[in-house]
Amino acid sequence: MTTDVDAETNAPIQISVAAGSSAQAGSAATATPAGNPPIFRMQDLGVWYGSHQAVRGVTMDVPRNAITALIGPSGCGKSTTLRCLNRMNDLVPGARVEGTIMFGDENLLSSDVDPVDLRGRIGMVFQKPNPFPKSIRDNIEFGMKVNGIKPTPERVEQALRDAALWDEVKDRLKEEAFSLSGGQQQRLCIARAIAVEPEVILMDEPCSALDPIATLAIEELMRKLAERFTLVVVTHNMQQAARVSDQVAFMTVEGSDEGERCGVLAEVGTTRQIFSAPSDPRTEAYITGRVG
Numbered sequence: 001m002t003t004d005v006d007a008e009t010n011a012p013i014q015i016s017v018a019a020g021s022s023a024q025a026g027s028a029a030t031a032t033p034a035g036n037p038p039i040f041r042m043q044d045l046g047v048w049y050g051s052h053q054a055v056r057g058v059t060m061d062v063p064r065n066a067i068t069a070l071i072g073p074s075g076c077g078k079s080t081t082l083r084c085l086n087r088m089n090d091l092v093p094g095a096r097v098e099g100t101i102m103f104g105d106e107n108l109l110s111s112d113v114d115p116v117d118l119r120g121r122i123g124m125v126f127q128k129p130n131p132f133p134k135s136i137r138d139n140i141e142f143g144m145k146v147n148g149i150k151p152t153p154e155r156v157e158q159a160l161r162d163a164a165l166w167d168e169v170k171d172r173l174k175e176e177a178f179s180l181s182g183g184q185q186q187r188l189c190i191a192r193a194i195a196v197e198p199e200v201i202l203m204d205e206p207c208s209a210l211d212p213i214a215t216l217a218i219e220e221l222m223r224k225l226a227e228r229f230t231l232v233v234v235t236h237n238m239q240q241a242a243r244v245s246d247q248v249a250f251m252t253v254e255g256s257d258e259g260e261r262c263g264v265l266a267e268v269g270t271t272r273q274i275f276s277a278p279s280d281p282r283t284e285a286y287i288t289g290r291v292g
């Protein structure tokens, strides 16, 4: 357990590592999700927006079928790093990515890789739920069609079940997605991502627009999804990182050679190690609430 200060209330809070996570006590000798073979190997990743380097020198592995949390202060490059993993930065004018990201045995940053295909294998869920202005069913079917999967009622049901949404929507599949609550919309977006059978789901602060109950539902869902998928989750909520993740990557901001502020990876480790025995003083300062 680590003591932290809640950013909103300033009240001291306890961070305890998820009971279901690999990082719990006594698991060191057994195979753990955080020790699973890597699905991504990032090597010296750097990202520029125009002439400004936003991220440099990120080198880390992402274990398969586990949850990796990216944490760190605002502006340290968490979203930027996450977007590299499915080439979303290709869509940002002026963005340039350097380094290597091995995904299986291919460098996904290579110009040979089709980013559209890649995004079928590596889905994404954003901070603000962004269902299409269509019915609940059409939201699931649309992504399937785009990815060449025949949408059957069974597949639609399965995706909604996998996202723990089926019971709440089974009688209203023809209704507009926007008629759902925020938490339900976010689970619909997760269902839409799952429906195309990706290997990885990237999530950028998926709960920050949700209330605590909806947040808990998504966190439970994440643990379930990690049995079948690899999850990489950006969160500014350290309790969330402690509750759900197997591995934590802590990013921070440093001055670059040109004197600009640039995001770097300070430390990566199992969730237990990062929260109980961080090796970088900057990680410790952040998780104990002294900075950030």
Ligand SMILES: Nc1ncnc2c1ncn2[C@@H]1O[C@H](COP(=O)(O)OP(=O)(O)O)[C@@H](O)[C@H]1O
Binding pocket: 049, 054, 072, 073, 074, 075, 076, 077, 078, 079, 080, 081, 092, 263
């Ligand atoms: N689309 C963009 N165009 C230009 N600069 C950007 C863009 N997105 C992010 N940045 C800059 O890159 C840095 C890292 O941002 P970001 O990855 O969003 O950080 P975080 O997600 O950790 O808050 C910041 O300095 C931010 O201003």
Ligand SMILES: [Mg+2]
Binding pocket: 078, 079, 080, 234
């Ligand atoms: Mg961000």
